[in-house]
Every structure is written in structure tokens, then in C-alpha cells.
Amino acid sequence: MKKFAYIKWAKTEKEIYQQNQWLKFLPSFLRENYIINYCPLKMKEQSIMDLEGYEVTLPFTVEQANKKSDKVVQKIINKAMEILKxxxxxxICPPKGHIHKIDYSIYESKGQYVIPLFIFNAVKELAKKLDKPLKYIEITIIDGENLKTDLVLDIIYPNVNYLNLITDKLENFKEKSIDIYEDVGLNLQLISHNKKTTLENSDIVIDCTDSNHNNFYYCRKNSIYIYIGSNKDMVKDILLKRTDLIVIDNFSLLFKNESYTTEFCEMLWYISKPWFNNIISNNYDLILLKKIIKEINKDGWRVGEFYQYGKVIVINKMNYIDKIF
Incomplete structure (x- = not known):
């Protein structure tokens, strides 16, 4: 049976020694040498939605880890991966808070495939904050030349009346735009040059890019900007240079009154949903996608709180950020 692992750094030194009390009696250099070479993990069995896995605590606090070199931290992670395999x-859901760039030899959940699956649900919630009905809201997708763009487009287009796609690869979407028109009668606007006018008129922008760009400069004041790329420095740049935009880069998910991160949800679905491999390999058709969305909604999953650079934001009906916490 496939299993998952949710990995975290120890909260305190006391937590590190819970299963290996003798470690605290060693001289610090011997203790650290043992931890680095043997990585004594604290592994707690977890059963969530009838799925088996582990909550894993690494043998350093995040503060201790951030004082170590990349090489040392990578060595600890490599040993942890061996144990988990x-x-x-x-x-895995990887640990958070460290400053190191770490490579994981086990598939890493980032939430990047779950977020597009809930993108229309998120748009519906955010549309309530705009002073116009959903059917009049103009949405613009910024092409990231990746699977996320295709997935967002396929999920959004059957449900809206005004949809634009900003792309440098118009030829990649011409046939798609014809298919969309024949399917639902929507005239998808493909934009490569007149980005400024398009973004100035957009109520909601969905940015799928992973690289830096400056398209956000053209967005209308107080418009909603959903960033679903992998470049968090891009989010930081937008927040610094456009303080008048409602920027969202993640959201929580609610299921049976419990809140889950998109990363955690993706981890569970990876080992439990037969169709999830079709999504991550871009091997799906619209019939399968409709079945997936129907299943997600029937199961009772829904969008919870919105996040901006790791913090929860609350948006009032005047489309201003009420709180960040």
C-alpha cells in the first residue's frame, strides 16, 4: 500500500530527544555527528480518510537547521528519504521554514495540481467581493506555457462569459479557441500584444507563469490577482510594486469541517485517486475532467481561506483587504 509522510522540523530540542533520551547526554559535537549521519526520525503513524501514512519530525529545529550548511541539511534529508522509502x-509534504534549497528523492507535494482543480470554486467565492454578477466578470489567464495553464483554461471556460488568454504562443491556442467556441459558444480572446488594455479591463487575473514578468503593472486598481505559478519571488515583487491589488497565491480547503492545505490535499489524492496521475501527466480529456470536478464537489470539498504570501487575508465587499494575519 502506498503511504504518505508529512514532514516537519522539531518544535523544540526536547522533542528531538523524546525517542532517544540518551542523545542529550552526549557532548554536542558527538550528538550532532550522530544526528547528521543517522537521522533519528520521530515517526508517528497517521490514518486520514482511511489512508495510511506518517507524521515525521526531523531531528533539528528549523532554527538549528538554518544555521547548518546546505550540504549538511541535504545529508539529513537524504537519510530521511531512505528511511521513508x-x-x-x-x-511527502516537505518541511517548511528553512532557507535551504533541498532536493527530495520522493515525490514532493506542492499543491500545484490541486489549486487549478479548485480555481473556478475560488473565482466564485472571490466574485462575491466584486460589485457585479459572475456572468459579467471579465477573467484573464496569463499563459505559463505549462500544464497549469491548460488545466485552468479547461476548468474556467465552460463557466464564464468573458475570458482572455495572454500568451506569446498564439498558435498553440488557435485550435483550442475554436473548440471552445463550438463547445459552449464562448469567444476566447487570445492576446499577445495589447496586454495593457486587456489587463486594465480585467476583474480577475489568473497568472500561471513560473518566470518573472511585469504584466501586473497594467492591472486595474483593486482587481483580484491570483498567482498559481511556482515563483514565490514573483509574488513578493507584485506585493512590493502593486500594493493596490488583491493578491492571492494559495487557499485552504475544507472537508467535513476540517481544514487542509492544498499541499496536504494533493498528497492524499496522489495515493488515493486513480485519476490524479492523468492530471499530473496531462493525460486527460474534458469528459474525464468533468467527472473529476463532479466527484470533488459531490465529496464536499470546498475553498476555505485565501492566502497571500503565507498569511490569511480577509477581503471585504468593497474589494479591499480587511485583514492580513
Missing amino acids: SNKVKI
Whole structure:
């Protein structure tokens, strides 16, 4: 059976020694040498939605880890991956808060495939904050030349009346735009040059790019900007240079009164949903996608709180940020 692992840094030094009390009696250099070479993990079995996995605590606090070199931290992670593989772990939610760039030899959940699946649900919630009905809201997708763009487009287009796609690869979407028109009668606007006018008129922008750009400069004041790319420095840049935009880069998910991160949800679906591999491999058709969305909604999953650079934001009906916490 495939298993998951949710990995975190120890909260305190006391937590590190809970299963290995003798470690605290060693001289610090011997203790650290042992931890680096053997990585004594604290592994707690977890059963969530009838899925088996582990909550894993690494043998350093995040403060301790951030004082170590990349090489040392990577060595600890490599050892942890060996241990988890031996316990049939196939996907992980990685630890957070460290400053190091770490490579994981087990598939890493980032939430990048779950977010597009909920993008229309998120748009519906955000549309309530705009002073116009959903059917009049203009949405613009910025092409990231990736799977996320295709997925967002396929999920959004059957549900809206005004949709633009900003792309440098018009030829990649000409046939798609014809298919969309034949399917639902929507005239998808493909934009490559007149970006300024398009973004100035957009109520909601969905940015799928992973690289830096400056398209956000053209967005209308107080418009909603949903960034679903992987470049968090891009989010920081937008927040610094356009303080008048409602920027969202993640959201929580609610299921049976419990709140989950998109990363955690993706981890669970990876080992439990037969169709999830079709999504991550871009091997789906519209019939399958409709079935997936129907299943998600029937199961009772819904969008919870919105996030901006790691913080929850509350947006009032005047389309201003009420709170950030």
C-alpha cells in the first residue's frame, strides 16, 4: 500500500530527544555527528480518510537547521528519504521554514495540481467581493506555457462569459479557441500584444507563469490577482510594486469541517485517486475532467481561506483587504 509522510522540523530540542533520551547526554559535537549521519526520525503513524501514512519530525529545529550548511541539511534529508522509502512512502509534504534549497528523492507535494482543480470554486467565492454578477466578470489567464495553464483554461471556460488568454504562443491556442467556441459558444480572446488594455479591463487575473514578468503593472486598481505559478519571488515583487491589488497565491480547503492545505490535499489524492496521475501527466480529456470536478464537489470539498504570501487575508465587499494575519 502506498503511504504518505508529512514532514516537519522539531518544535523544540526536547522533542528531538523524546525517542532517544540518551542523545542529550552526549557532548554536542558527538550528538550532532550522530544526528547528521543517522537521522533519528520521530515517526508517528497517521490514518486520514482511511489512508495510511506518517507524521515525521526531523531531528533539528528549523532554527538549528538554518544555521547548518546546505550540504549538511541535504545529508539529513537524504537519510530521511531512505528511511521513508523503506516504509513504503511514495509522496511527502516537505518541511517548511528553512532557507535551504533541498532536493527530495520522493515525490514532493506542492499543491500545484490541486489549486487549478479548485480555481473556478475560488473565482466564485472571490466574485462575491466584486460589485457585479459572475456572468459579467471579465477573467484573464496569463499563459505559463505549462500544464497549469491548460488545466485552468479547461476548468474556467465552460463557466464564464468573458475570458482572455495572454500568451506569446498564439498558435498553440488557435485550435483550442475554436473548440471552445463550438463547445459552449464562448469567444476566447487570445492576446499577445495589447496586454495593457486587456489587463486594465480585467476583474480577475489568473497568472500561471513560473518566470518573472511585469504584466501586473497594467492591472486595474483593486482587481483580484491570483498567482498559481511556482515563483514565490514573483509574488513578493507584485506585493512590493502593486500594493493596490488583491493578491492571492494559495487557499485552504475544507472537508467535513476540517481544514487542509492544498499541499496536504494533493498528497492524499496522489495515493488515493486513480485519476490524479492523468492530471499530473496531462493525460486527460474534458469528459474525464468533468467527472473529476463532479466527484470533488459531490465529496464536499470546498475553498476555505485565501492566502497571500503565507498569511490569511480577509477581503471585504468593497474589494479591499480587511485583514492580513
